[in-house]
Amino acid sequence: MTDTVAELNQVMAEADCLVSEQQVQAAVQSLADDISERLKDTNPLLFCVMNGGLILTGQLLPRLKFPVQAEYLHATRYRQETTGGILEWKLQPEADMNGRTVLIVDDILDEGTTLCAIADYCLAHGAREVLTAVLVDKQHDRKARPGLKADFTGLEVEDRFLFGYGMDYKGYWRNAPGIYAVKGL
Numbered sequence: 001m002t003d004t005v006a007e008l009n010q011v012m013a014e015a016d017c018l019v020s021e022q023q024v025q026a027a028v029q030s031l032a033d034d035i036s037e038r039l040k041d042t043n044p045l046l047f048c049v050m051n052g053g054l055i056l057t058g059q060l061l062p063r064l065k066f067p068v069q070a071e072y073l074h075a076t077r078y079r080q081e082t083t084g085g086i087l088e089w090k091l092q093p094e095a096d097m098n099g100r101t102v103l104i105v106d107d108i109l110d111e112g113t114t115l116c117a118i119a120d121y122c123l124a125h126g127a128r129e130v131l132t133a134v135l136v137d138k139q140h141d142r143k144a145r146p147g148l149k150a151d152f153t154g155l156e157v158e159d160r161f162l163f164g165y166g167m168d169y170k171g172y173w174r175n176a177p178g179i180y181a182v183k184g185l
């Protein structure tokens with residue numbers, strides 16, 4: 001086994017499971033129900049925020065009860081680190097969002113810098129309204145704007161460094177089947 005794999009297995013062995021897979025599944029269903037209810041008549045343009053939004057988007061889409069136009073964009077500011085830096089756009093959306101309701105789907109609202117920048121981009125490109133959906137809202141007072149919330153939130157989770165269900169630790173364990181906190185972080 002390589003050192004990397006051994007280290008990542010150790011991280012999982014020592015991690016705290018904060019939210020079980022069953023609890024995450026219930027949260028995803030509840031998000032899907034709320035989004036369907038609110039957006040079913042708005043013909044929204046949905047953007048998955050790569051990479052972290054991949055799993056939530058994949059599990060949300062089949063549960064939405066209306067025709068969805070799904071696209072993706074890629075913005076990142078943590079890279080392999082556990083603290084965020086400058087937001088880098090890796091792929092800006094190409095779809096025409098003029099006059100559309102836009103739904104941004106991501107794994108986590110931590111400080112909220114990422115979602116705010118994406119929402120501002122969409123509004124500047126003509127979106128009629130921008131709504132946001134996240135699996136996790138991390139609980140602390142370091143939000144980019146005081147009281148910042150997503151329009152749809154699956155779970156509120158304590159202020160630890162998290163992985164699983166899209167969230168990575170050093171690029172790994174996005175596949176962890178629950179929400180875990182790294183030991184000591």
Ligand SMILES: O=P(O)(O)OC[C@H]1O[C@H](OP(=O)(O)OP(=O)(O)O)[C@H](O)[C@@H]1O
Pocket residue numbers: 049050051052053075076077078079084106107108109110111112113114115168
């Ligand atoms: O609320 P914030 O403090 O801005 O952090 C949230 C963002 O950080 C993560 O992305 P990351 O930059 O790690 O890129 P990734 O999606 O490739 O993991 C996550 O997927 C969110 O997009």
Ligand code: HPA
Pocket residue numbers: 078108110160161162163167168169
């Ligand atoms: O706690 C986190 N874990 C993984 N990615 C993240 N991006 C922002 N916060 C986190």
